[in-house]
Amino acid sequence: MTAPVDAAKTRIPFAPGPGEQGTGVSTDAQDERELTDPRHTPDNDIPGSRAESDPTVAQVGSAPAPETETGKPKQPPSDDPGTGTGTGEEPTPAAEHSAGTPAQRGAPQVDVHADTNQGLMVGQWFESVQRHSGAPLPAKWVDQQLANYLPIDNEKEADERLKRDRVLVLVADGLGSGRLTAALRLLHTRDGVRLTLRRVRRETGDSFSMEGLRGRKETGWILDLRDPEESLPATCDLGLELCDVDDLENDGSYLIVLVGTELWNRIGHDAGSLALVPQPPDGVTLFVHYLTRAGVANPGIWAEDHRFSKDLPRLRPGQIKKWADAVALSESQYLAAAGGGSELSKAGFEKVAQTAGHVLSGWIDVLADWHSFGMRTSYERNYLLLAAVYDGEPIEDVHRKIASLATRFGEKGERAEPLSGQQGPGLIQLARQIEAEPLPDGSIRFPGPGFAEAVVRYFWRDRPELIDAFTKWTAQLCLELKHPQGSQLAARMAPWVLHHVQATRKTRLLRLVITGWAADENLTPHAHELLVAASLDPQIGQMTLNAIGTWGSHAETTPELQKTLARVFQSLAPVHPQRMLRRLGELALSREPGVAEAVGEAINHLWGDDRLRPKLLPILTGWFCRGQESLRKAAGSAFMNLALQLDNSGQPTLLGTSGTPVADWVLGGWRAVLEADEPSNLARRACTVWLDAAAVHNHATERTLDTLVRAVHETATDDLRGQRFLNLVRLAEHWMLQGGALDEEGRNEIRADLMRRTSLADPHRAQTRSGPKGV
Secondary structure (H helix, E strand, C coil), rough: CCCCCHHHHCCCCCCCCCCCCCCCCCCHHHHHCCCCHHCCCCCCCCCEEEECEEEEEEECCCCCCCCCCCCCCCCCCCCCCCCCCCCCCECCCCEECCCCCCHHCCCEEEEECCCCCCCCHHHHHHHHHHCCCEEEHHHHHHHHHHHCCCCCCCCHHHHHHHHHHCEEEECCCCCCCCHHHHHHHHHECCEEECCEEEEECCEEEEEECCHHHHCCCCCCEEEECCCCCCCHHHHCCHHHHHHCCCCHHHHHHEEEEEEEEHHHHHCCCCCCHHCCCCCCCCHHHHHHHHHCCCCCCHHHHHHHHHHCCCCHHCCCHHHHHHHHHHHHHHHHHHHHHCCCCCCCCCHHHHHHHHHHHHHHHHCCCHHHHHHCCCCHHHHHHHHHHHHHHCCCCCCHHHHHHHHHHHHCCCCCCHHHHCCCCCCCCCCHHHHHHHCCCEEECCCCCCCCHHHHHHHHHHHHCCCCCHHHHHHHHHHHHHHCCCHHHHHHHHHHHHHHHHHHHHCCCCCHHHHHHHHHHHHHCHHHHHHHHHHHHHCCCCHEEEEEHHHHHCCCCCCCCCHHHHHHHHHHHHHHHHCCCHHHHHHHHHHHCCCCHHHHHHHHHHHHHHCCCCCCHHHHHHHHHHHCCCCCHHHHHHHHHHHHHHHHCCCCCCEHHHHHCCCCCCCHHHHHHHHHCCCCCCCCCCHHHHHHHHHHHHHHHHHHHHHHHHHHHHHHHHHCCCHHHHHHHHHHHHHHHHHHHHHHCCEEEEEEHHHHHHHHHHCCCCCCHCCCCHCCCCC
C-alpha cells in the first residue's frame, strides 16, 4: 500500500495544541480492566480534544462524513488476551479520562463501555473490587497485564533504585503515565523470586504506616495515591514513614508508591531520593506497537504519515493507544464492509483516516451537520435516536415506537401518531436518511465505530430538557421488551449513563435510571452493577459514593432502591469497609418493607470476609441493643442468615466448639429473633437447622437446647419474656412438623424436652414454688 501524497483534506483533527493536555486512553485508569481481548476495544472510546460547542467531545476537522459503504466494526485481531503495557496504566473499559484543554477540565469526559458482551463490565468492576480489597493480585491477571509490555525508558534505573531502597515512588501527572504497569513489571520478580503482589488496602484520605505491611513475606506492595480526591495532609509524615524499611527487609518485600506531582510535593518531605518520573518509550515506536498488536497489516505506514508522526512525540502513552485503537477499529470496519481483504488502497487509507478522526471527535461535526440540515424532521431525528438505542439491531414495529418516543417528548397531532400502510419512509429509506446502511437481517450498519453512543450523547447535550422524558421512555422500553431483550438494552444503556455522569458531573440521571431499574426483577441486577461501576470509576467514584450515601434517607427513595443500595454497599465494602458498613447501618434504620432483610443479607454475605468480620461483630451486637425496631430487625435478619451456616460436621457454626461457652452475641441474636411479633420464615429455617443438628449430633444437643433456653430467660428484666417463650413454642412446633431429622415422634420428644427445660428455667416458676418470703 502507498501512503497518500496529499492529505490536507483528511487531516488528523484530534491532536492537542501546544500547552494543552490531549486526550486518549486513560491507561492510568486502566488498572480496573478485566482481562478481555483487545479486539473488543470500545467502538467510540476514542475522544479527542473537545470542541468549544460541546465540552464533552473533541474538536473535529472539516472532513465530510464517511460514506455508507463502511461496515460495522470488526474487532482488530490480536493474540494478546490483555492490553496492559508498560507504557500506561491499564484503563478501565468503564472509565477513561479525557482531560481536554486546560479550560475544559472541569467537565472531564470518561469513556465507559461494556462492549459487545455487555456483561463484561460486571466482571471488570467486581474483579476490581477484589483487587482493591488488599487480596493478592491473581498471577494470571498480572501476567496478562505484562504480556504486551513495553518497558519505560528508565526501567533499569527504577530497578536499581528499588533494589537499593526497597521503596520506589513513581511520580507523574495525568492519566496514561505508565505508573501502574511499570510497578507490576518491577515487582513481578525480584532476585529470581516471584513476589505476591498486593495493593495496600486503604480508603482515600486514610493514613499509612509501614507497620501495616509487616509479616507478609516476599510481597510486592503497591500504595496507590492517584485518586484525585486523595486528601493526605502535609503533616502525615509519609516521607519519613517510607524511609523505615526494616520490616520490608526482614520480610523480603518491596513497596512502590503511585502518586501525582502536586500531592508528592505536599507529603513527600525527606523522601525525595525515592522518587522517579517514569519515562515512556518513543511515541512512534509505541504507536507501531499498538497497531501491530491490534492486527493492523501495515502499521509503519500509519506512523510515517505526517498527520500522525508530527504529533506522536508529544502525546502520552494513553493518547497514543487511543489513536491506535481508532485506526484499528476504523480499518477493520472498512475492510469488513468492503468484503474482506487485509490491505487498504489509497482511497481506503483516506477513508479510514477520515473515520478515525470522526471516532476521536465523538462524531460531533457529523451529527451537528446532520441535525442542522434544513429539511430535517422530528420523525427522522426520533428514528436516529431509536436506532442508536437499539445499537443498530432490528426494531420490531418501528413506526409505533417512533410515535411512542414522539409522544413522550410532548409532540402532538400526526407527528405523534404511528404511520400505517405505506405511509412515510420504509426501513431502507429511514436507514439511509441517517446515513446508515440497511442489512438483510433487519439491522443497520452505522457510519463508523462509536456512532450509536455518539448519537445518544449528542442528544443529551443538545436537548437537556428532554433527558428525563427520554430516560423514562427507555427505562419503560426495557420493561416492555421480552427478556432477555430488555436486559440487553439496559446493559447497552449502562455505559451511556456513566458517560453522561462523567461529562456533566451530576448524578440526577443516574438516580433516575437506577430507581426505574430497581423496581423490576430482571433489571435490578443492572441497577446494582451500574452503581458499583460508577462508585469505582476513577473520575466520578467519590462523587457517586457521596451521592448514594444520601439516597437511602431521602423521603422519595423507593423501598426497591433502598434494597438495591444494600447490595451495592455490600459489594463495595471490601474496598471501602468503614464507609460502606456505616451506610448499611444508616440504611438499616429504614422502616420500608424488605429493607432490613436486605441489610441483614448484606451483613451475612460480608461475614465470610475474615478482614471484615471483626468490624461487623460490634456493629451487629450494637444493633441488637438499640431501641430502633428497624435496626433490631436488620440485625435479626443478619443473625438468622449466619445461624443457617454449618461447619464441616454439619453443626451450626455459631454453636462453636464443645468445652467453650456459646458467645454472648449469639444468645443476643436468638433473643432478638424470639422477640419479634411472630417468627419469620427465615427464623423458622434457622431454628429447624439448629434443632435438626441437636437431633442428629448427640454432643450438640445439650449446647443447642441450652442456648435457646438461655435466650428466653437470661435477661436483666422480665420485658418480653412471655413473647420469647411463645415464639420458641411456635418454632419448636414448626420443627416438629417440618423438620428433616428423625421421625415426627423423635422430634416431638426433643421438642418436649426443650419445653420442659424452658419452663424449669423460668425464674418466676422458681419463686412460685418456694412461696413468698416469711410464709
